[in-house]
Amino acid sequence: MAQIEEVSIEQYKHLVSERALTGETMLLNMGPQHPSTHGVLRLLLELDGEVIVNAIPDIGFLHTGVEKNMEAKTYQKAEVMCDRLDYMNTVGNNLSYCLAVEKLVDLDVPERAQAIRVVLTELQRIASHLVWVGTFGLDLAAMSMFLYAFRERELILDILELCSGQRMMTTYIRPGGLWRDVPVEFEAAVRNFIKIFPKRVDEYENLLTKNPIFLDRLLGIGKLTKETALSHGVTGPSLRASGVNWDLRKARPYSGYEQYDFNVPVRTEGDTYARYLVRIQEFRESLKIVEQALNKLPMGPVRSDNRKFVPPPRSEIGVSMESLIHHFKLWTEGFPAPKASIYSAVESPRGELGVYLEGDGGPKPYRVHWRTPSFDNLSVIPKIVKGHLVADLVGILASIDIVLGDIDR
Amino acid sequence: MGVEQKLGNMGVVTTSLETAVNWARTNAMWPMLFGLACCAIEMMAAQASDYDMSRFGMELMRASPRQSDLMIVAGRVSKKMGPVLRRLYDQMPEPKWVIAMGDCASCGGVFNNYAIYQGVDELVPVDVYVAGCPPRPEALIHGVLTVYEKVKAEKFKDLAKG
Incomplete structure (x- = not known):
């Protein structure tokens, strides 16, 4: 040691x-x-x-070597590592990685899988913001907020568990589609959540938004100007609270986000309170997307039938020799990816989550790099805390919503 | 009907000091507020409304190691964090217990690489390992109750030996 x-x-x-x-x-x-x-x-x-x-921030206490470890695994098996990067946005990490692999090997994803992906990532965004609003309240001494937020988070985790069997590290989204189709109870569970949740957001707002103590702690604290934000590569709600309308779901749509009707909440104040308001508004917008995606959820397969990259369903393996061979080959050797490098990014609850993949013709990535939003967002902290009290630093740190697994990787 | 009358009916309870102390320890164990990675979120969930660990006398997470009895290592321990973790453990007053929560803290989990300690037992003595990646809050609570079982069986003379 x-x-x-x-x-x-x-x-x-x-x-x-x-x-x-x-x-x-x-x-x-x-x-x-x-x-x-x-x-x-x-x-x-x-x-x-x-x-x-x-x-002066000192990072690296959670350096995990995820990127290096991914190079030692085949494209399919490396996916489990990416859940554990940003542990508040596990489904979103899977999505960004799978989109990158699909882009690298040119794989199509069926419509149904895309819609389910959207439902789950938006639910995950809500879950992430819930943990954020809970801990943000806790940091500013609004203790009960934590208990309420975690109550609703359990509803979302139940839905994730219903689909994948795991609460947090789902690895449910796979290159070429999903692991399996959602169970029959899925739709009812999501609809139940859509029904309950708007009232609960109102409850949070009643507790916090106009609360004078809360306002005293937040208004005008940690002002992040547009220029500073852009020059430091800040993305996500922190950037949108500074008056820049930049959301990858609108700017560079993926997984069919262009079909959904939703707004991107933007504030211009750039202080801690604005960041809070943007996230609260995102609850409602995400819920809108979930509802639309659920309404249009088409029937059909949830996995691409390109057997060179996607394992066949279990039911086929018993009756088809070819399927058995594909299954065996894919899980022992993996699939080769072309010698090319690609970058693909999604909007995580914290900002632009990008993955850079470089293939060398073999079944394992030659290089994996994650462009994680928290790392860039953290870099503005020294700029915006100057001149504030130590007690305000706590609020500012919480409002930027950093996740250390995301920073250190 | 005062409480005195009720107590009067109970008569005398005899027990050993050991049992009484151990019983008291299991009902007010203060864990250290110390989260590392993914498991910390599940640890928070175990403290929050649905699972409510305070049912077992654990609602008070202490941010200072000097006030805590139980260290829940929730998450992967990197080479940079290792010395810090050891120092935190050393700062805790005796008697103290350690739960390795999750696969990373127990054995390195999926991260068999240069950056992560392959189990926190390389650094501190662990009493209970909780499996899972991350373990469900119920699993953590079960781990805590397992620590309680262990505490209840402890003998003073063994503790004195160290």
Whole structure:
């Protein structure tokens, strides 16, 4: 085991101001074990009294080596790694990876599978925002919000479990379609959620949106200007709260998002409160998409029948020799992908989640790289916390909605 | 009908000090508020409305290791996090227990690579392993109850030996 290094000011000389060296300002370590850094982020704070002069993020406490590990697996088997990147958006990670593989090997996805993918990713977006609104409330001392948000999150996890058998790490979306068709109870469960949820969002808004204590903590705090956001590559709700209307679901539609009628909530204030409002509004918009996708859900297969890339259904294996061979070949060797590199991105609850895949002609990717939204979003934190109090830093960090699994990979 | 009368009817209860202390420990165990990765979300779910771990005397997550009895290692431990985890464990006062929650903390899980400790038992002594990726909240609660069983069977003289 590595030795525990004692922290000395010598290491941080180049990062902090002159005043810290003379002892005029104080250096404070926040994290990696801190309840409001949302994981294992470490921040080195330089404080003048209680005012933040400088904040230096230190990441890598959750570095998992996902990208390298994926190179050692075939395209199909590598998919399980991507669930565990951004663990609040597991279905979305699967989707982005599968879209990339499908683009690389030029695979079509049936209509039904696309609609189910949309339903599930939008439900996952709601679940992710629910955890966010719960922990955001918790950080700002609105404890009951956490309990309400997790109550609704269970409804979504039940739906995911219904489809895939797993609550979080579903790996339900597969290259070429889905693992299997949704069960018969699926539609009723989603409709039940659509019926319940709008009232619950109203409940959250009654609790928080006009709450004077909440407003005091948020209004004008952590202002992120349009220019800073764009220059740091900030995406997702944080960018849209700064007045930039950029949503990949509208800008570069995938999985048939162009067929759905929904709005992209945009605010111009750019402060913590605006980021909160954008996410609350996204609850309603996501629900709209879920409802539309469910209404038009076509019948038909959920997997491409291109047997060179997609395993045959279980029922065929017993009766068809060819299917058995395909099944065997696909799960032992995998399928070869052309020597090419592609980039494909989806809109995750935190922003642009992109995956870069490079094939070398074999069954394993030569290089996998993830462009994760939290990593870029985190880079603005030092810019926007300056001049605020330590107590506000907690709110700002929460409002950017970073996930450390997404940052460190 | 006062409480005195009711108590009067119960007579005398005899037990050993050991049993009484161990019983008390199982009903007010404070876990450390310490989440690493995916499992931390399920740990939060176990604390939240549907599963409500406070039924077992665990509603109080302490952010400081110096106030906690139980460390739930919820998630994968990277090489950079390892020393931090060990220091947190060392800062906890005796007696203390550790649950390795999930496959990553138990054995490395799907991440058999350069970055992840293949099980948190390389760093700290683990009392209970909870399987699953991530384990369901029920599984975590079962793990906690298993710790309780262990605590109830503990002997003072074994603890004194360390």
